[in-house]
Amino acid sequence: MPRMTMIEAIRDAHMVAMERDDDVVVFGEDVGYFGGVFRCTQGLQERFGRERCFDSPISECGIVGTAIGMAAYGLRPCVEIQFADYVYPAYDQIVSEAARIRHRSAGDFTCPLTIRMPTGGGIFGGQTHSQSPEALFTHVSGLKVVVPSNPIDAKGLLIASIEDDNPVIFLEPKRLYNGPFDGHHDKPIIPWSKHPLGDVQAGHFTEPLGKAVVRREGSAVTVLAYGTMVYVAEAAAEESGIDAEVIDLRTLLPVDLDAITKSVRKTGRCVVVHEATLTSGFGAELSALVQEHCFYHLEAPVRRVTGWDTPYPHAQEWTYFPGPARIGAALAEVMEG
Template sequence: MTMIQALNSALANKLEQDPDVLMFGQDIGYFGGVFRVTDGLQERFGLQRCFDAPIAEGGIIAAAIGMGAFGLRPVPEIQFADYILPAFDQLVSEAARLRYRSGGEFSAPITVRSPYGGGIFGGQTHSQSPEAIFAHITGLKTVIPSTPYDAKGLLVSAIEDDDPVIFLEPKRLYNGPFNGRPDQKVASWHGHPAAEVPDGLYRLPLGKAATIRSGEAVTILAYGTMVHVALSAIEECGIDAELLDLRSIVPLDIEAIEASVKKTGRCIIFHEASRFGGFGGELSALVQERCFYHLEAPVERVCGWDTPYPHAFEWDYFPGPARLIKAMSRVMEAR
């Protein structure tokens, strides 16, 4: 399956298994979503289980919170992660706090799906990576898959979770993994082992990182699209790097990170979002706190530029293999 097909399969499995699951958002019903993730679900499960919503992100999330508080498991879609900000107050002030605020009487078991990141020439308002904003909010979970197999298993777990989950789907990975340059993109998941996705229901735990490649020289922490870019860089430069796919940044598998960095003694954090204030700063602080006496070089961050999203220079903005290879060389030369 492609990631689109895997996500569609997860949604269909949960709609079939649990009558309390429903989904709604802009164009996700009859049209099947702008990226076709919900294609065919309205026809199969009906208008009350998969339906369109107006262009009102605050209303979409507010309605989902109310549904969740009274026993349903809504899966609202925000058409692009850039558009989620009009609903931010609902997520922060209501969804994230509802369980604590009500003394456990109510919860918000909602899964907010949203395509995120760049790589489709969508410009400034269709390409941003706001994961660090959500990670800062206590009570929200933030999940970012990198493969079709992970996407399905993580989405099922997110829908079944009793707390609100922000589920960010890298647009560059919908149809195939990209290594960071448009002339070297892989246009299909065909033949990729992580594209072997079962039709039936399965789950992957939230907060459990995956070791994509074992190594002894340096630990690379990545998630989403950057997992594939990092793998290309490692293959190109020949450094014996260990690559961890975090899969979710909240909850975070700090135990896996700590074990890997203590083994290699070096750490590079690799994400598409801007460097300043990005989630890499939190990862760097955690590695410093927990692994200081094992570090043989400063922790490096390889990230997007600290600028508004530059549509005209999209592929220069992305941290590609060349920038990661330079960072690996620097940490290997440090004494």
């Protein structure tokens, strides 16, 4: 299998989807001639022409609104919001139109729309290029929300999202774009050539939406994570010496409740990790699900390790992120329960 970065895998997913289906169109700010600010769409316009890959005005509301109309008409648009922080002007279109069109039309119309967004911090982008807004979308019935943690999942999940008849929010952790984040350090330092997750299957394949994966097996405590935090959780388990089982959720909506409950009922303990702020973050939903479905198996309260309840602190972002020390302390705390 060829080795790819996440950027290359996402680009390859676009290529495969567009070759298989002429109804797949790609557009957004600078995604055509320039190939996207992170180069995830580089070469698509040259290969498929300006009618299928084109640049849009600087209007997130316009991008998403146009894509919804295309999807209702029968196309399969995959649009890029340049940074997740920019999506807020389009939020009404996503919530009021994309998420509801199937139900409002009693199934007469569907919305096979994929909205890609780079998410999270770690590239010194400041407050307006580093947010993690996944919880805003997991609250919306009718959407699917996906967060890959490695190249092969990024490709398989993106193809599955494009082929899905429902609107999908596809969040891409920027810290993982160009190399794996090993969790022990403040930047990606391991080249993909030395990391097995860099192997990406050629051609068409999909990863199922709504299915989590066990990244590290363990028996003492379950760690629920997604995106970059999967690697940080693995590092915390290694550094702490605690036999933690790390679950990569991959899809937040629908979330894989079976995988979560199977693991927590085995370990009897649970720590939830995410980069976004604590209050009303997706970790609150995960904690509630574990409490509701695994209460009689729990040996300690569910513990959350997250970002701070503050606007994104650019000058202190590596302290803001959950790191191995903070997660390790939470693992030790639940083990004392």
